[in-house]
Amino acid sequence: MPVRAGIRERHPILLPSARVTVHHAAGVGYQRAAEVYESSRPSYPLAALAALADALPLEAGRTVVDLGAGTGKFTRLLALTGAEVLAVEPVKEMRERLAELLPAVAVNGGTAEATGLPDGCADAVVAAQSWHWFEEPAALAEVERLLRPGGALALVWNTFDTAEPWMRDFQDIYFRLAPRDLPRPPLSSGPGDPNAGWRAPFAARPGWGRIEERHWPNPHSTTVADIVDRMMSSSHIAVLDGTAQARVRAELEAVLGAHDATRSSGAIEMPYVTDVYWVRHG
Template identity: 80%
Template structure:
């Protein structure tokens, strides 16, 4: 399987900015997954599309052995620098290169929407031991906040038609049906999808909110002139809202959405 051009080139260019500008995840979400899957010493979890290790470092706290899979070399290198105790391998969700039955659980944080669902599910089924589980995690914008909605509107207006998009959250408590669920509807062996959601405010700066946009794969892949125009537009939008007009700290409101299901 090949990596989408926007991810392969965009994340190659923006690995450092990605690590600096993206939020982590609530410890409560990790604790819930650790109990549900479960994750503990003596068990093995595969982290698909691990990126720079934003969620990988939390998985390592459970005591489970973590196998990180990341196809973009620059992201994988950053993960290896930050987490030298975690095995990081070059592979895709559809073709990890890992042995059959090597995992008690598989996790994809901020990445499942990039995968070809049927092929990725076949690979997950191959990796899982009997009774294993798959967990999908996303940080989504709380667009009930006006400046966040305007910010996200830029992201989607500039996205190419074939760009895979993460699930959308219209606001806390409003979680819309999303396309990834459809892959499980006709697939045998999977139990019901369970889910939980947590507020995840990310204290940052206006400058880093701008960098958050610039780390988006389809923005990072643009030429320098186009990137400058995007940066100027984001700065203009942020300057139009009281909450993001200052140069001090700002809370960027995310919701962390966690889904898990058991196989076999």
């Protein structure tokens, strides 16, 4: 995988955008927590990036669209491949943080369903930690519009590795407090994932090939304070009022204090698995 020595600033020709709509939890929660989101989330293994760069492929002279780019956690890795990166992020505060961190990457305020980018502008489209937020049939139609013939879509998630007992307790709090309509990422990792509802629309639409997948352990070196920030910056927690947030914080701190692995005041590992899927169109 080539590493880019310098990133040239490019600005795509934008089409008139449709009305941007975002789930309330994302629109308000990530607006409030953009700074903490950036500092408390893990990055992704370079092995996963290298595998995608080889499979899609991503290299100089090719263009990749990053949907729901957030603060640019995966965007900055895509830029290392030498491909031109066009980031799409609807939440203004996240978009501003991305632009601050990656000033040479073009960023557009569209959605996955209405990016505002031109037809056939991309060799690949990537959604890292974001596909579950999208209206999948509409997002797939938009991806099909963006891709050049033979292009590919890649989906990437960092999922909780609940083999660790304290991580199971963390996840239990996280999902118990989520509203019923909150979009959820896949909960489990590896082939045969039972939370595979996101796969069905690909089979229902002509032109999509077989979904390929790979999975990597992705331990995140962190602290108990950052683990608390990770929970509090989650969209459906950040949207709560101050009293409700204080209750969540107290419950989580009690849970973390009950496990030997999370009583340390120093560095600890938060276990994740990075799940990568890619599928070609046309």
